[in-house]
Amino acid sequence: MWTQQHVLDWISYNVERNKWDARTIDLTQCEMDGQRLCQLSREEMMTMFGGLGDKLYDHLCKLKDRQATPSLNSCDSSDYELKFHLSDECPSEWDLIYDYIKNEDNLQFGDFDEMCDEKTTYPGYYSDPISPASSESCGSESYSSQAGYSAGSDLDMEVKISLGRDNLPNYTNSNGAPNKRRRGRPRKMNADSKDILESKKNKHSARGTHLWEFIRDILLHPDLNEGLLKWEDRSEGVFKFLRSEAVAQLWGQKKKNSSMTYEKLSRAMRYYYKREILERVDGRRLVYKFGKNSSGWRLGDKGSFGC
DNA sequence: GAACACTTTCCTGTTT
DNA sequence: TAAACAGGAAAGTGTT
Numbered sequence: 185m186w187t188q189q190h191v192l193d194w195i196s197y198n199v200e201r202n203k204w205d206a207r208t209i210d211l212t213q214c215e216m217d218g219q220r221l222c223q224l225s226r227e228e229m230m231t232m233f234g235g236l237g238d239k240l241y242d243h244l245c246k247l248k249d250r251q252a253t254p255s256l257n258s259c260d261s262s263d264y265e266l267k268f269h270l271s272d273e274c275p276s277e278w279d280l281i282y283d284y285i286k287n288e289d290n291l292q293f294g295d296f297d298e299m300c301d302e303k304t305t306y307p308g309y310y311s312d313p314i315s316p317a318s319s320e321s322c323g324s325e326s327y328s329s330q331a332g333y334s335a336g337s338d339l340d341m342e343v344k345i346s347l348g349r350d351n352l353p354n355y356t357n358s359n360g361a362p363n364k365r366r367r368g369r370p371r372k373m374n375a376d377s378k379d380i381l382e383s384k385k386n387k388h389s390a391r392g393t394h395l396w397e398f399i400r401d402i403l404l405h406p407d408l409n410e411g412l413l414k415w416e417d418r419s420e421g422v423f424k425f426l427r428s429e430a431v432a433q434l435w436g437q438k439k440k441n442s443s444m445t446y447e448k449l450s451r452a453m454r455y456y457y458k459r460e461i462l463e464r465v466d467g468r469r470l471v472y473k474f475g476k477n478s479s480g481w482r483l484g485d486k487g488s489f490g491c
Numbered sequence: 492g493a494a495c496a497c498t499t500t501c502c503t504g505t506t507t
Numbered sequence: 508t509a510a511a512c513a514g515g516a517a518a519g520t521g522t523t
Contacts, residue, residue, distance in 0.1 A: 394497075428511090441499080447511085452498055454513065469507070469511055 186218025194221075195233075195240065395452050396461050398435055399423075400474070400481045421474030421481055428470055 186194070192214050213232040221244070229237030402409045403423055412431050416422040425431055428446040436444025453472060456462035460475040474481050 439498085444499085448499060448501090450512075451500080451514085455498075457513095467507085 191216055191218060191221050396456055396478055416471060423472060425470040
């Protein structure tokens with residue numbers, strides 16, 4: 185289920201990790217998805233990536249082996265296991281998986297189950313929250329043990345969040361009468377409900393995930409962009425929201441915030457003007473432009489790959 | 492624990 | 508009139 189970008193990022197990680205000279209790699213060889221990656225033999229990888237291919241293959245084997253069931257320990261026989269876990273159990277957790285894989289020291293793959301458990305409070309942002317099929321997107325009809333998961337996802341998140349909100353303190357004045365709601369962001373949950381989630385946070389919390397990057401990534405990945413946003417002028421970085429509320433919900437899913445709206449998202453976008461991450465596009469509704477402090481959206485930009 | 496960055500939430504007023 | 512824009516104010520959250 186890895187996209188080309190996922191594979192690129194993984195290769196990039198290995199380039200950095202092995203202090204490999206990225207200039208020796210032919211980028212066109214990197215253009216493959218996860219399925220193709222998993223089909224490559226050691227020899228093929230070495231042909232494609234030279235000495236790094238050996239390391240890439242070892243690392244991939246490591247990932248596969250740690251994922252495999254005890255009865256499937258060999259690299260070759262665990263091919264199915266890798267595909268299975270990534271495609272059926274955690275289709276929407278790519279950012280978590282990424283962080284996890286990149287932080288190789290954390291690669292205790294028993295934790296993969298825990299990672300997947302987080303789905304109950306963290307529906308993925310790669311699924312379409314609007315699509316009727318999205319609630320089933322994680323399911324696999326041939327996998328019986330996924331029933332517990334499919335019963336969770338969005339529904340569980342709603343329950344937990346509403347519990348937290350029901351327990352919010354009521355603001356009252358000295359007479360005990362309810363005050364007008366306080367300005368600013370209210371507390372999301374009280375201590376108790378926070379404790380419930382505490383154990384699931386921190387370790388896999390999203391790092392460096394900013395709104396403008398989220399928007400950029402949707403624009404750059406047509407497979408994720410189901411009519412949500414479109415480029416108005418790619419070379420200038422001008423883009424338009426086509427389904428503003430859907431994008432906001434997707435952002436909300438990523439931030440585990442089911443109450444995200446376009447109004448709030450757009451406020452965050454407006455803060456980017458000052459930092460010149462975005463530029464104003466006057467007179468055009470739902471149209472924004474990437475500014476000089478944004479990156480990774482320009483044609484020819486290879487993002488973090490650096491080669 | 493403080494400082495900070497980056498949102499998130501609410502609000503009022505304006506523009507399209 | 509509704510939707511979107513603009514920006515102030517204040518608070519939440521994660522990182523350093």
